[in-house]
Amino acid sequence: MREGTVGAELRAGWLVLVACAVGVGSSAVALPFYSIGPLTKPIETATGWARSDIQLAILFSSGIGALTSPVVGWLIGRFGPRKVAIPSLVGVSTGLSIASMADSLGQFWSGYALAAILGAGSNPVLWSRVIAATFDRARGAALGLALVGTALVALLLPNLIANAVPELGWAGALRLVAAIPVIVALPVVWLFLPRGQAGHSYHPAKEQSGFDVREALTDRRFWFLTASILCGYLAISGVSPNLVPALSDRGFDAADAASIASFFAVGMIPGRIASGFLMDRFWAPMVACGALILPAFACLVLNGSDNPAILAGACMMLGIAAGAELDILAFLTVRYFGLRRYPQIYSFSYAALAIGSATAPTMFSRIFERTASYEASFGIAAVLFLAGAMLVVLLGPYPDHGPDSRAAA
Template sequence: MNSSQTEWAEAEFSRGWRLILASAFGVGFGSIGFVTYSIGAFVDPLGREFGWTRTEVQGAIAFGVGLGGFLAPIVGYMIDRHGGRKIALWGLVGVAVGYLMASASQGSLGYFYLAYAAVALLGAGSGPVSWTRAVAGHFHGRRGLALALTLSGTGMAAIFVPPYAVFVVENCGWRVGYMALALLPMVALALAVFFFFPDRSSPGGAAPVHARTLTGFTLREAVSSYRFWLLLASILAMYIGITGIVPNLIPALTDKGFTPTVAASIQSGYGISLIIARLGIGWLLDRFWGPGVAAVTLTSPVVACLILMGEPSYATALLASVLVGASAGAELDLLAYFTARYFGMRNYGRIYGLLYMGVALGAGLGPISFAYLSQISGSYTASFQVALALFAFGGMSILFLGRYPRGDFGHEARPA
């Protein structure tokens, strides 16, 4: 990168740092950010009060995450046409409403699922499609790093939410626990409105899409490309494995003799490594061939599965959590980066939204599938064996994406 390109990249950050901060909080406490990380604290308390099995409680994620993913293409279309600021901010309010509904559960599993469906439906606009569209459209020279910083919001949620939820549930009960969760998207909303998310007319804001000169694939062209389906298959495999392990990690570790508090501290290691890996991946993507970087990172949870199939100590269980976190830290960043790099920014919202359905489908299937496998087999060993195979496939298949397309998709003219 020559001096003029370096200056251009630095100018991007000087204009857009507030957008990154707003988007990081939105990603972390939006409709997808902490649904998976929080439910582990509620599995056994809800089971004791209502007699629900772990599989039944984990089934809520299929509504809270899976349903939201199927709305992602619609959200993406709206963002491409109208911009994402209001859509994202109102979505945060919808997430809070859904968790307040969950706190009012009275033993009806259908109502409990409806509350998580409300998180997905009312909060759909607060998903990663909104935040990554704004950031990817603003940054070019340091796009990988900018997306990494934005998506590190999920790492922030993974570090903070499990011990936060466990503490509130153990001391105040699960109903107050859900009320405490409802506060988090409102905190993100307040920060975004008053401090970080500038109006589109400000220097750090994102201009409406029609005001930019964007290039790239049409939606039809993208779906006709083998790369689209390869990315979708890899994402689906990885997210079934990642989200199968993460919400089941606290129950799996308590089955092995760890206390809920210690198990939550182990799961927090996932969030720390997620942030570190995400930032590292962002730095590497700006300098090296992305699929090569992805293959190394996404296969690391194979080792984690081998550890969790045994009788891990605190240190080895923490290592397993860290390895899964490193992979999760890479996956969303890679999806956003590869969507922009291989397909361009012209229809980013719609293409990313369709690909994100793989994330949502995997996130919806993983927790309930792993909980069910443990229920019928008597342990989580079979679940970790399935996860090992999924990580191996998802990580290595990404190598077949091939070279980046020629040209500079999705950007306004900039210094050469």
């Protein structure tokens, strides 16, 4: 690979990268998921609702996201990313605002469900589609740089909420989160997201290479990839929202627990960027395997230490895996199945990711309620990470999709 070509592509498309990073960070996946952890204990204290019931909101949010993702894939193919993204960002704000006014669990869940429905087009299916069609030689690096938006949200949101709750209460803090898509993301996306199907280097002919949906769904590699992603996201989504509650239960105050857990987000940033650059240079399933083995070790560390520095390091290792996962899914979908029906094929695998994200927080909270400890949850997560690592290496050699095949070689 010629470094000059990669650099030239990134420089030419940097405004697209900014729009995608801000958009995915303000999406119906990122904001609900990364806000629920630091909000759990304040909501529990104020309302008396059980932790597992509070985190059930993610089941409504991500679960509905899983159901809507194939529809979103079709809408993107029919209308283009821009016409889907802009109203969806408004939808995220609307749903979270409704959740912030809840005086019952049903209303709280309904707000998160509305954020998922009205904001469905803000999810990574859309942003990765723009990147995949805009970049060629630098596709992996561009995916990593664009999807770093979720890492920045994971880094900043817990401390923003921790500082807002004493002054505004949990509802005011959630309203602050709800304002982000409209106040921050919408102007950036309006200005910089391309008005066509993609960005500066978009070539419609490239989309003719690759699998159609039926071919992909009957290919064993699709199911190896999907199963690997599901295992990884069950583990990540079960552990990460419970980091702050778990640390608080060990005696750390809210600010210290949030600070230690913030290293999860610190790890996401190099995880996003490094995974993209490495997949541009090496066999991507092996990169993915390494990214999943690392957090398995971190889960064992979380079970065995009370040292703040060691716990912060373990949170950072988890973050590296979380940062890499979305990049890996997007990159491997293009690399193994091509661009021909990318939004539709990606959306089916993304549905598995969303199911993991939806169900794991409540499952892990239920385990805590039964055992009064997070040790079993962290042990289960370690096993899931290792299973995902074994599955992804079964993908085998890259197929040849003609001219597009060189993009990730």
